[in-house]
Amino acid sequence: MMPLGHLGLPLMPFLGRRAYKVDPRLLMLGGILPDLIDKPLGHLVLTMNNGRIFAHTLLFAVVLLSAGIVFRKLLPLSLGVSFHHLFDNLYLEPRSTLWPLMGPFQASDFHFSSWLTAFTDPQVFGWELLGILVIMVYLVQKGIRTPRDLFCFAIKGSYPQKIVKGGSRGTDPKRH
Numbered sequence: 001m002m003p004l005g006h007l008g009l010p011l012m013p014f015l016g017r018r019a020y021k022v023d024p025r026l027l028m029l030g031g032i033l034p035d036l037i038d039k040p041l042g043h044l045v046l047t048m049n050n051g052r053i054f055a056h057t058l059l060f061a062v063v064l065l066s067a068g069i070v071f072r073k074l075l076p077l078s079l080g081v082s083f084h085h086l087f088d089n090l091y092l093e094p095r096s097t098l099w100p101l102m103g104p105f106q107a108s109d110f111h112f113s114s115w116l117t118a119f120t121d122p123q124v125f126g127w128e129l130l131g132i133l134v135i136m137v138y139l140v141q142k143g144i145r146t147p148r149d150l151f152c153f154a155i156k157g158s159y160p161q162k163i164v165k166g167g168s169r170g171t172d173p174k175r176h
């Protein structure tokens with residue numbers, strides 16, 4: 001799966017809910033975090049040219065889950081990472097997933113061009129489309145319509161207040 005799918009699909013269970021305690025920003029960050037760590041590290045820094053390494057392991061998920069149990073605010077991040085692992089079908093790659101139990105990570109012959117051509121795959125394209133649709137529906141449901149709304153949501157986690165009689169819209173950081 002590609003970035004938009006990873007960002008958007010973890011939000012799906014939360015569409016239409018009026019109130020919940022999960023920070024969607026952390027959920028989305030967790031949804032993309034393994035790629036943010038492993039793609040640059042595996043393809044640019046290390047010599048193995050493998051974009052599914054440390055942050056794509058069960059060990060990483062367990063460490064984050066443990067951190068989330070101790071620091072409750074991190075639980076959405078951990079949940080997002082689990083969604084990422086699920087959507088990447090990591091259960092089909094036990095050697096990477098169960099690292100270091102089955103030996104070191106394997107080198108790959110990945111080329112950046114193959115990442116671009118993956119977008120021409122209807123299945124990949126479909127997941128990306130669904131991801132952006134979920135994000136758009138979420139933003140509309142929460143009343144996020146302007147760049148300012150989006151900025152406040154991204155930075156403070158706040159949503160615009162509903163328009164009240166004769167008043168203007170504002171933001172309420174307590175509403176989630």
Ligand SMILES: [Zn+2]
Pocket residue numbers: 034035052056084088
């Ligand atoms: Zn990934």
